[in-house]
Amino acid sequence: MEENQVMVVGIDDSNFSLYALEWTLDHLVGPTINDSIFKLVLVYAKPSVISAAGLLAGPGVADILPIVDSDLKRATTKIVEHAKELCTKKSVKDPIVEVVDGDPRNVLCDAVEKHHASILVVGSHGYGPIKRAVLGSVSDYCAHNAHCSVMIVKMPKTKQ
Numbered sequence: 001m002e003e004n005q006v007m008v009v010g011i012d013d014s015n016f017s018l019y020a021l022e023w024t025l026d027h028l029v030g031p032t033i034n035d036s037i038f039k040l041v042l043v044y045a046k047p048s049v050i051s052a053a054g055l056l057a058g059p060g061v062a063d064i065l066p067i068v069d070s071d072l073k074r075a076t077t078k079i080v081e082h083a084k085e086l087c088t089k090k091s092v093k094d095p096i097v098e099v100v101d102g103d104p105r106n107v108l109c110d111a112v113e114k115h116h117a118s119i120l121v122v123g124s125h126g127y128g129p130i131k132r133a134v135l136g137s138v139s140d141y142c143a144h145n146a147h148c149s150v151m152i153v154k155m156p157k158t159k160q
Helices: 015-029 049-053 061-089 104-115 129-135 138-145
Strands: 005-011 038-046 096-101 119-124 149-154
Touching: 005 015, 005 061, 005 104, 015 038, 015 061, 015 119, 015 149, 038 061, 038 104, 049 061, 061 096, 096 104, 104 119, 104 138, 119 138, 138 149
Parallel strands: 005 038, 005 119, 038 096, 119 149
Antiparallel strands: none
């Protein structure tokens, strides 16, 4: 029997990411799709404690880092559980879920390589060109650097 192709879906705490996952479940791997050809891998790029704490320096920073780490772990659990609940609600059983420390751009492209993915799905925040240039765009980076097809799911303005 032929093994299913792999679909990597980037998840985070944004409504854009959750919409992209829900759209994917409804249109590509959900129960209404007979015998989906995809094995689903959900990937969350967890920020490092240092990046989440920002540019804090000076006395007392060492005392704050464990608190930031604890908050990141709680947020990660919430994001992953929400994504898994969405999969369960859409009757998609046993997605592979990975949490990897690092920049989402690199984490998602690395996950594509690791799983030999056929497609990467990411949400779009809908930034304009200036904001995208300043903040960087995960979807734009992945579209140019991932070694597979990349689907960028945009949330309709009526849902934002």
